[in-house]
Amino acid sequence: MLLLAVSLEETPVEPASAWIMLLFAAVMMATYVGVAxxxxxxxxxxxxxxxxLVVLGIAxxxxxxxKIYDFLKEDLNIFGVIIGTGIxxxxxxxxxxxxxxxxxxxxxxGGQASKLFLTLCLVTFLFVSVLTxxxxxxxxxxxxxxICRSLNYKPMPLLLSVAICANSGAIATFASGLPNIMVGTxxxxxxxxxxxxxxxxxxxxxxxxxxxxxxxxxNDLPWKQNDEQLAALQEQIDTFDPWALVEDRKVLLRSAVIxxxxxxxxxxxxxxxxxxxxxxxxxxxxxxxxxxxxVEDAIxxxxxxxxxxxxxxxxxxxxxxxxxxxxxxxxxxxEVSGNRLELLLPLLGGFSAVASSIVDNIPVAATLIxxxxxxxxxxxxxxxxxxxxxxxxxxxxxxxxxxxxxCVIAIYALKREAGVHVGWGTFLKLGGAxxxxxxxxxxxxxxMFHHFGWIxxx
Numbered sequence: 001m002l003l004l005a006v007s008l009e010e011t012p013v014e015p016a017s018a019w020i021m022l023l024f025a026a027v028m029m030a031t032y033v034g035v036a037x038x039x040x041x042x043x044x045x046x047x048x049x050x051x052x053l054v055v056l057g058i059a060x061x062x063x064x065x066x067k068i069y070d071f072l073k074e075d076l077n078i079f080g081v082i083i084g085t086g087i088x089x090x091x092x093x094x095x096x097x098x099x100x101x102x103x104x105x106x107x108x109x110g111g112q113a114s115k116l117f118l119t120l121c122l123v124t125f126l127f128v129s130v131l132t133x134x135x136x137x138x139x140x141x142x143x144x145x146x147i148c149r150s151l152n153y154k155p156m157p158l159l160l161s162v163a164i165c166a167n168s169g170a171i172a173t174f175a176s177g178l179p180n181i182m183v184g185t186x187x188x189x190x191x192x193x194x195x196x197x198x199x200x201x202x203x204x205x206x207x208x209x210x211x212x213x214x215x216x217x218x219n220d221l222p223w224k225q226n227d228e229q230l231a232a233l234q235e236q237i238d239t240f241d242p243w244a245l246v247e248d249r250k251v252l253l254r255s256a257v258i259x260x261x262x263x264x265x266x267x268x269x270x271x272x273x274x275x276x277x278x279x280x281x282x283x284x285x286x287x288x289x290x291x292x293x294x295v296e297d298a299i300x301x302x303x304x305x306x307x308x309x310x311x312x313x314x315x316x317x318x319x320x321x322x323x324x325x326x327x328x329x330x331x332x333x334x335e336v337s338g339n340r341l342e343l344l345l346p347l348l349g350g351f352s353a354v355a356s357s358i359v360d361n362i363p364v365a366a367t368l369i370x371x372x373x374x375x376x377x378x379x380x381x382x383x384x385x386x387x388x389x390x391x392x393x394x395x396x397x398x399x400x401x402x403x404x405x406x407c408v409i410a411i412y413a414l415k416r417e418a419g420v421h422v423g424w425g426t427f428l429k430l431g432g433a434x435x436x437x438x439x440x441x442x443x444x445x446x447x448m449f450h451h452f453g454w455i456x457x458x
Contacts, residue, residue: 015324020060024320027052031316032363043305046312053319062322071318078181079307080277086302087284088262089131091291095255096246102143103242111151111233113221120158121165121210128169129176130263137166137406141413150236155418157217163410164213164431168206170394171198175266175276179365179393186369187386191267193456197387201445205395205438212434255291258283317366330374339380345388349443353392353435357399365393383458384450391442398435401427
């Protein structure tokens with residue numbers, strides 16, 4: 001928090017000339033296009049963009065090289081959260097806990113399509129809320145494919161349902177989505193505020209998604225099954241062993257305890273006077289100490305490509321911000337909206353959702369954070385703007401097949417493991433329609449919360 005306070009109290013940036021602003025903005029947009037079309041790996045694209053802007057910034061006298069460390073210092077805790085949760089999830093996964101829970105789900109539903117669909121949607125929401133979207137989707141995509149092979153169900157309806165519901169789970173808590181961590185860190189939003197503001201709408205957006213998915217896939221699963229079909233399913237399920245991947249039940253129990261305590265630590269971090277990164281690293285250390293066997297392997301499983309992507313992205317945003325371009329964009333937004341919140345919220349929510357569906361919600365959030373900081377203040381309260389940005393950046397991922405990592409993982413798994421191709425047209429009819437309803441609802445929801453004074457003050 002000290003680093004955040006320092007960054008917010010820095011002297012205003014002197015605007016550069018218009019051509020420099022345009023040059024830096026063009027390099028940033030070219031990087032984002034590279035991320036979107038996947039011509040290069042997104043980490044390579046981000047690092048290349050960062051290198052080009054650093055060279056230009058130094059050559060044009062915009063900043064000295066040590067300024068780069070200022071671009072990164074206020075976001076160091078994000079790296080701590082990613083590293084800590086990555087190690088924790090890997091160790092807990094090796095204990096067999098997630099497989100055990102998955103098999104329990106199948107037995108609980110009896111294999112019935114309607115119950116299985118609803119249960120998977122709810123479990124996805126819970127898994128993403130606790131584990132973040134990437135590890136949860138990796139676990140659930142494997143689970144769904146195994147279930148579909150075992151029960152002879154089409155994999156596309158269940159796997160796409162999991163992918164879309166994951167984006168609702170991503171807005172539930174501070175640590176469930178990377179945009180949440182980024183915005184929550186920049187705005188200084190406590191963990192408990194997420195439970196008060198974004199969690200209720202996460203549930204509402206989940207209901208919207210479940211209704212839309214059930215309607216879209218109404219002819220793709222055996223929603224009504226007779227007694228004979230259910231009995232055959234039960235025979236198959238009886239052969240499943242929940243303990244198949246559990247080597248040591250004591251390790252599984254310790255893993256469950258450590259995971260639970262880490263989640264509680266996230267909720268109490270502010271009251272304890274520590275950061276989310278500290279809680280994540282303590283949880284990772286405890287997992288390695290009491291439940292981990294391959295320490296080296298667990299550390300290698302940390303998503304270092306995401307960390308390097310963030311580093312490049314933060315340097316890009318810092319360089320562009322140093323030109324004054326983002327402050328200029330904020331001024332134009334204020335002028336267009338007349339500084340009226342009832343216009344600012346739809347503008348910010350709609351843009352962040354559409355941009356997130358085309359590029360990726362991480363660079364969109366990183367770009368909009370400094371703009372929101374410039375817009376808010378005075379007659380415009382910051383809190384509604386932050387919440388609209390958090391919710392719409394995550395839900396915007398439902399718009400296209402490349403809009404969120406959950407959709408990318410699901411579609412890749414379908415093509416690789418089941419030979420099923422999901423086209424843009426099919427996905428736009430499904431995810432695009434759900435996204436529009438969810439985003440309109442999110443804007444109305446935040447406006448209502450602000451009107452009645454239900455949004456906690458920062």
